[in-house]
Amino acid sequence: MLNLPENFQSYSEARQQGFMRMKGLKENGKMVVGTFCTYTPTELILAAGAVPVGLCGVSDEPIPFAEKILPKNLCPLIKSSYGFAVSDTCPYFYFSDMILAETTCDGKKKMYELLNELKYTHVMQLPPGRNSEMALEGWHSEMLRLKEVLEEQLGTVITDEDVRQAIRLKNRERKATLDFFEIGRLKPTPLSGYEVSTVIDTNSFLFDTEEKISLLENRTAQLRKDYEENFAGKPSRPRILITGCPSSGVREKIIRQIEELGADIVGFENCCGPRAQKDTVDENKDPYLALAEKYLRVNCSVMSPNPGRIEAMEEMIEDYQADGVIEVILQACHTFAIESDRVKKFVTTEKNLPYLCLETDYSQTDTGQIGTRISAFLEILQG
Amino acid sequence: MNYIGIDIGSTAAKTVVLDGEKVAASFILPTGWSSKETAARIKDRLDGSGIDVGSDQTKVIATGYGRISVDYADKVLTEITCHGKGGAALMAGDCLIIDVGGQDTKIITVEKGTVARFLMNDKCSAGTGKFIEIMANRMGVDIDELFTLAQAGTPIPISSMCTVFAESEVISQIGAGKSKEDIAAGIVESVVSRVALLASRHDSSAKCILTGGLSINPYFARRLAKKLGQEVVTHEMGIYAGALGAALLAADKFK
Numbered sequence: 001m002l003n004l005p006e007n008f009q010s011y012s013e014a015r016q017q018g019f020m021r022m023k024g025l026k027e028n029g030k031m032v033v034g035t036f037c038t039y040t041p042t043e044l045i046l047a048a049g050a051v052p053v054g055l056c057g058v059s060d061e062p063i064p065f066a067e068k069i070l071p072k073n074l075c076p077l078i079k080s081s082y083g084f085a086v087s088d089t090c091p092y093f094y095f096s097d098m099i100l101a102e103t104t105c106d107g108k109k110k111m112y113e114l115l116n117e118l119k120y121t122h123v124m125q126l127p128p129g130r131n132s133e134m135a136l137e138g139w140h141s142e143m144l145r146l147k148e149v150l151e152e153q154l155g156t157v158i159t160d161e162d163v164r165q166a167i168r169l170k171n172r173e174r175k176a177t178l179d180f181f182e183i184g185r186l187k188p189t190p191l192s193g194y195e196v197s198t199v200i201d202t203n204s205f206l207f208d209t210e211e212k213i214s215l216l217e218n219r220t221a222q223l224r225k226d227y228e229e230n231f232a233g234k235p236s237r238p239r240i241l242i243t244g245c246p247s248s249g250v251r252e253k254i255i256r257q258i259e260e261l262g263a264d265i266v267g268f269e270n271c272c273g274p275r276a277q278k279d280t281v282d283e284n285k286d287p288y289l290a291l292a293e294k295y296l297r298v299n300c301s302v303m304s305p306n307p308g309r310i311e312a313m314e315e316m317i318e319d320y321q322a323d324g325v326i327e328v329i330l331q332a333c334h335t336f337a338i339e340s341d342r343v344k345k346f347v348t349t350e351k352n353l354p355y356l357c358l359e360t361d362y363s364q365t366d367t368g369q370i371g372t373r374i375s376a377f378l379e380i381l382q383g
Numbered sequence: 384m385n386y387i388g389i390d391i392g393s394t395a396a397k398t399v400v401l402d403g404e405k406v407a408a409s410f411i412l413p414t415g416w417s418s419k420e421t422a423a424r425i426k427d428r429l430d431g432s433g434i435d436v437g438s439d440q441t442k443v444i445a446t447g448y449g450r451i452s453v454d455y456a457d458k459v460l461t462e463i464t465c466h467g468k469g470g471a472a473l474m475a476g477d478c479l480i481i482d483v484g485g486q487d488t489k490i491i492t493v494e495k496g497t498v499a500r501f502l503m504n505d506k507c508s509a510g511t512g513k514f515i516e517i518m519a520n521r522m523g524v525d526i527d528e529l530f531t532l533a534q535a536g537t538p539i540p541i542s543s544m545c546t547v548f549a550e551s552e553v554i555s556q557i558g559a560g561k562s563k564e565d566i567a568a569g570i571v572e573s574v575v576s577r578v579a580l581l582a583s584r585h586d587s588s589a590k591c592i593l594t595g596g597l598s599i600n601p602y603f604a605r606r607l608a609k610k611l612g613q614e615v616v617t618h619e620m621g622i623y624a625g626a627l628g629a630a631l632l633a634a635d636k637f638k
Contacts, residue, residue, distance in 0.1 A: 348500070359505065369487075372448075373503060376463030380498050 002259050003192050005219070011058075011198050011251065018205025019091045025051060025207060026095055031154045034096035034119075036081065037104055038276045038298050039126055041143060041291045043170050045100065046209070047162035048150040053092045054204045055099070057081035058249040060362035062089055069114065075333045076362040077249060078107045085118050093119070098153050100146070102126040104302045105335055122149045129304045130296055140292035147288070163287040171280045173209050176216040178277040183223045184266040185320050188236035190227045193265020194256050197272055201248050237262060238381040241322035243269040243313060243343060245330040249362045253370060254328055261374050263381070267320040269313045270328070275299055278312075301335035309339070310346050317351050324381050325351075326374075329359040354380050385434055385441045386637070388629025389425055389456065390465065391449030394485030394512065395596060396421045397626040400434060401634055408432060409623050418449025426455060442637040444629040448486060460632060462625050467491050467498035469628030470592050473618045479587040481607070481615070482595040482624065483578055485512045490582050492589065502584055508546045510577025512596045517546060518570040521553055522563065529567050530602050536564030538572040549573065571606060579610040592616045594624035 009017075026032065031050040035042065045052040057080025066083030084090035093099075099121040103109040115121045124142045127135035147158050177200070183191040199219070203212045240263045247255060247270060258265055267273060279297055282290040299309040316322070325347045329337050340357055347355040356377040360366055386401040391414060400408040410428065414421050422445075426436055436443055436455045445453035446465040453459070462482075470480035471493045480491040488511050490502040504510050508517075519529040539561055543549040556566050574597075582591075591613055597603045598621035608615040620627060 354500070368448075369503070372461050372463070376461040376498070376501060379461055379464040380500075383497065 002194055002256070003190065004195055005222070008195065008198075009202055011201055011248075014198075014202030014205050018202075018207070021205065021207055022051075022053070022092065022095050031097045031156075032092075032095050033150075033154075034093055034099045036099075036101050036108070038271045039102045039104060039124075039295055039300070040100055041146065041295050043163060043166040043281065043287075043291060044143070044146055044150060044158065046166035046169065047158045048154050048156050049162075050097070050150070050154055050156075051207045052100075053096065053207070054201075055081060055084070055090065055093055055096070056246065056248070057084050058201070058251070058362070059084075060249075060364075062087050063362065065089075070111065073332050075105075075107050075245075075330050077246060077330055077333075078111050080249065080362060082111050082115060085115055098122060100124070104300065105333070107332070120153065122146070122153070126302075127296070128302070131305075136292060136296060139296050140289055143288045143292050160287055163291075164283070167281045167283055167287055167290065169209050171283065173213050173216075174277040174280055176213045176220070178274050180216045180220045180223075181267065181274040181277065182319075183220060183227070186227050186231065187239070187321050188231050188234055189239070189264050189266050190223050190231045192259055193240070193242065193268070194251065194259055196265075196268065197248060197251050197255050200272060237264045238323045238378060239264050239266045239321055241265075241267050241269055241313075241316055241320060241325045242273075242328060243325055244327040244340065244357075245333050245336045246271050247328050248272060249330070250328060250360060253360065253364065253367050254326075254358060254374075257367070257371055258326065258374055261371065261378055263324075263378055266322060267316050269309075269316050271298075271300065274316075275309075275312055301339040306339065310342065313343070313346065314351070317347075317353065322353065324354040324356070324377065326377065327355065327357045329357060331359060331361040386630045386633040387429070387434070387436065387441060387443045388465065388469075388626040388631070388633060389422070389443060389445045389450075389453055390447040390462065390623075390625035390629060391418045391421055391445070391452065392447045392462075392484050392486065392596075392625075394516075395622075396425060396447075396449070397623050398425050398429070399623050399626040399630045400429070400432075401630045404634070406620075406627070409620070409626070411622070414449060418452035419454075421449065422453040422455075425453075442633045444633040444636075446625050446629045457633070458636065460629065463489060463491060463501045463503075464498055465625045465628035465632065466594060467493050467501075467628065468631050469620075469624035469626070470594055471496060472627060472631055473594075473620055473624060474590055474592050474616065477589055479582070479585060479589045479591045480624070481578060481582050481591060481593050483510075483512055483574070483593065483597040483603075484595040485516070487511055488578055488581060488595075490585050492585050492587050494589075500585065502581055504577070504581060507544070509544060509549065510574055510581065514546050514549070514574055515570065515597070517550060518553055521550055522557070522566065524563075524567075527600075530571065530600050532564045532567035533571040534568075534602050536562065536566070536568030539565045539569040541569050541573040571603060575603070575606045575610050579607060582611060590614070590616065592618065592621065592624075594618075594621040596622060598622055 034055040042052040062083025065087035066079040390397040445456035482489040
């Protein structure tokens with residue numbers, strides 16, 4: 001059963017409503033910066049007095065537009081993101097005054113070059129690994145360069161105090177988000193993975209960090225109460241930890257289907273989950289260095305090597321009491337696809353848990369096959 | 384007490400009836416275009432043998448791609464779980480099951496009597512029975528004839544990973560006047576390679592059994608064994624592995 005709150009708003013409803021909010025913000029003279037990734041230091045956008053908005057494509061609708069230019073055999077997230085921009089069907093892209101991106105995976109960084117032809121796109125040079133001293137130095141200087149770019153593009157001045165304030169605000173948002181995610185540690189969980197995935201994405205269309213924090217805090221309190229009253233002491237369904245690529249684009253096909261077929265998704269070990277929230281920005285350091293340090297620690301498979309992801313996974317398997325791990329690989333995402341071998345070995349041999357890898361794209365054509373794989377996996381879990 | 388397993392695949396619908404622990408009956412019907420109608424035909428056929436699927440002396444588990452169409456089933460399970468059970472029964476213990484069906488290919492590792500892990504081919508039909516069927520059609524022969532031709536040939540490699548492109552390759556080979564035997568051998572080898580590659584991802588040292596539609600052909604099993612470098616067992620009940628597993632699971636669950 002899928003347990004959703006009464007006032008639950010679907011992703012597409014929230015996205016629609018966000019359009020009007022954003023139009024209102026623009027009419028009041030707000031500047032908007034479009035972003036794509038958890039590597040983006042949104043603190044600097046807030047410090048510049050601008051509004052960050054996520055432009056990650058999670059729908060297959062604009063993909064045919066993207067495929068006029070991009071190769072077909074490319075990750076659906078990249079095609080969808082570019083497709084929205086090039087077909088001019090995403091109001092958030094339309095309203096953005098500039099785009100802020102990073103050299104994460106090869107597909108994205110080359111796509112950003114094409115995106116720059118449509119709208120000014122500043123690409124931060126993210127180091128490919130953390131092990132050399134140059135990594136942090138270079139990334140730190142990229143933070144300082146970003147400050148200048150934002151000042152110039154948005155016609156503003158960013159003071160250190162602005163940055164510190166934004167860091168404190170974002171840390172509070174991280175805490176509220178993390179508390180919400182950690183409801184999934186309760187057994188049985190009163191919070192569905194479908195709700196987690198939807199709420200995190202729809203909150204990004206509120207554009208007001210204080211409002212986001214208060215919504216999350218309220219829902220968390222409500223869920224705690226719900227657990228005490230209706231869930232505590234009851235039997236639990238099999239508990240699944242999701243890992244791998246961003247899972248928002250397969251929310252219906254995979255996330256919803258898993259829960260409808262009889263399991264609970266208790267946590268997300270991917271960029272839609274607590275990975276980035278748990279790790280806050282040091283409030284007592286030079287703010288640019290503190291930002292560089294935090295955003296270099298993000299455990300995406302684009303980093304080589306990337307041992308932090310396995311450590312985070314181990315912690316989540318324990319804390320969220322997972323019975324099995326399902327990895328989502330978006331077609332042609334090389335870094336996660338290659339890393340999946342290490343994940344599989346870690347989960348099956350070190351944690352002794354069943355592991356399933358689902359490779360897919362944003363289309364609906366394999367919904368049935370995915371369903372069979374999930375059902376078979378749940379049959380293994382249930383013995 | 385009758386325990387019945389019904390496995391409706393994309394091409395063939397397999398039924399196994401267990402009377403207690405021994406196989407009392409087994410039959411295959413073509414799936415056709417509607418698995419609902421196929422399920423009804425199976426019911427009629429059982430009726431004709433004096434087995435009423437509605438009676439409480441009968442328990443039915445349905446599996447396979449058309450499993451949800453069997454509205455008289457007491458339980459529905461995926462083909463992975465059922466093949467695991469059926470394959471392990473045929474091998475009398477833990478094993479690696481390679482099931483090459485009409486629509487998909489499954490690799491299942493059974494440990495301690497239950498499915499430990501599984502893999503299925505992706506969206507494409509290359510590496511499945513469908514590939515052989517399409518190519519046999521293209522060459523104007525039936526599947527058995529294709530295998531007979533293949534045994535007399537030296538494989539011409541097919542490089543395309545995609546069935547549609549592979550079909551074009553075969554057409555150009557026909558056009559270039561290559562021998563039917565060599566083309567047929569190339570077609571079989573292409574499926575053998577795809578299946579072996581998938582199986583090698585399980586890195587299993589367990590005894591290996593080939594099930595599914597292609598298991599009735601000894602030549603295919605021999606080629607697969609050669610490619611894998613290990614013995615590949617076939618069994619006269621291999622094509623019934625899923626239905627047999629479903630019937631055995633019905634016996635386990637409803638006893």
